[in-house]
Amino acid sequence: MTPASASSRAEEPEPRPAPLDWAARLSGRMGRVKASEIRELLKLLDQPDILSFAGGIPDPALFPAEEIGAAVQRQLADPALAGQALQYTVSEGLPALRRWIVERMGRWGAPCTEANVLITAGSQQALDLIGKLLISPGDAVLVDRPTYLGALQAFNAYEPAYLDREEVEAGAAPALGYVVPDYANPTGASLTLAEREALLDLAEARDFVLVEDAAYRELRFEGEARPPLLALDIARAGSIEAARTLLCGTFSKTLAPALRIGWICGPAAAIEKLVLLKQGCDLHVSTLNQLAACEAVQEGYDQHLSRLRLAYRAKGQAMCAALARHMPAGVTWTEPEGGMFVWLTLPEGLDGAELLARGLATERVAFVPGAPFFATGAQPNTIRLSYSLPTEAQIDEGVKRLARLIAGP
Structure with a gap:
């Protein structure tokens, strides 16, 4: 063996072990663990031109x-x-x-x-x-x-x-x-x-x-x-x-x-x-x-709760009023007594997930499709709207955009 060939073999890298197949190591229960569609939608809040009714997020202006x-x-x-x-x-x-x-x-x-x-x-x-x-x-x-x-x-x-x-x-x-x-x-x-x-x-x-x-x-x-x-x-x-x-x-x-x-x-x-x-x-x-x-x-917790209730009541009422003004025929919704959410049932044939994709692309409005909230027998013609974060003016504009989207061309 010549000195040159010996040097060449010495410089050959050692073979690396194959990467661990993590998917093969997971427990059976991981097949039922899915990403939250809501958590993914929260990333959209960083896009200022999107009016979001997606996450049930408290209004930070109300934090003590x-x-x-x-x-x-x-x-x-x-x-x-x-x-x-x-x-x-x-x-x-x-x-x-x-x-x-x-x-x-x-x-x-x-x-x-x-x-x-x-x-x-x-x-x-x-x-x-x-x-x-x-x-x-x-x-x-x-x-x-x-x-x-x-x-x-x-x-x-x-x-x-x-x-x-x-x-x-x-x-x-x-x-x-x-x-x-x-x-x-x-x-x-x-x-x-x-x-x-x-x-x-x-x-x-x-x-x-x-x-x-x-x-x-x-x-x-x-x-x-x-x-x-x-x-x-x-x-x-x-x-x-x-x-x-x-x-x-x-x-x-x-x-x-x-x-x-x-x-x-x-x-x-x-x-x-x-x-x-x-x-x-x-x-x-x-x-x-x-x-x-x-x-x-x-101290002052009940007064703080009174402030929250007044603020969310105003937003909830603004949401229901905007839905009544703008929604096309065939759309129904809940009228909550509290909390942060309104549930819409769309006309048969409309799919909340498809509507969301079009809404983000055209009207720049976000919401949560209803199907993931069903453990069984999902109803795709449903969506969830949260009114907790946007202002009353944003609620009206967002509902107007959503209504145009539902009404279609």
Whole structure:
């Protein structure tokens, strides 16, 4: 072998191993985990010429930023307080914040103690923890048609089968039922008192757990709120420990989403197990955020809620008025009593996803197609509109664009 050939062979690179096939390593449950169409649509908010009715995003002008900022500064300015604020805390959540929630639940007609409350990273984590606790592969879950897309995403990883109300009334027995009784996402609809009692009757008859999503409960436009399912359940059962309802609450729609603070309220036997699951997930919600939220709600919270309700009522009324002015014949919509959403049913033959693609290209208006909100039997001729973020003038202009789009050439 010549010196030149020896040098050439020495410079040949070593063969590299084949890249790992990650798709082949995924668990079977990942086949049911899909991207959120809403999260993708939120990226459009950075395009200033698009009028968006897509995400159910609180109006940032209504955030109590000054109060939250002052609370954080007070915590960090004092060395002793800062030591607590930046430290680990108990998985159940700060006792002071849980005591405030206990008082709030009492005002809602659901007497409980701190042992009945777990602080979570928003109500979205609450749904995931509940799914992990109660859903085994193949278990049936009762949901409305349509229902909150985030709940389907949380539950899908635990491989359930979905049932609607008619199937359960006909005799099917789910492991749990999920419902948004007040100003629901996506429809804006609310259950009457009789409908709440009938749902509890059904849960008792089929012996399943009820999961009550109370994310929008505090955003009623006017009048007295109807009692939550948990309150009605406690009245029947005699105490929260004998109830079959888990209530999921959140500050994301009333204080600020970035705090990522929600809670689960229910029987202590369930809360104890959920605490164990949270420990394995993230140990606890940010101590600093819990302290800031706790301070922000101690004084003036009801006045802050009144401000939110007035603002969202004006926007909701502007949305319904604009729909009445501009929509062509054949379009129907809900008229919510609170919350952030209106649900449109389009004439047969129109597809919400196709309409969105044309709307972005031609009218520069965004919304959420309705089909993803259905666990089964999707209705493509539906769309969800959120009025929480745009101004009243933008609402009218956006609805006008949408009406032109629906009417067609």
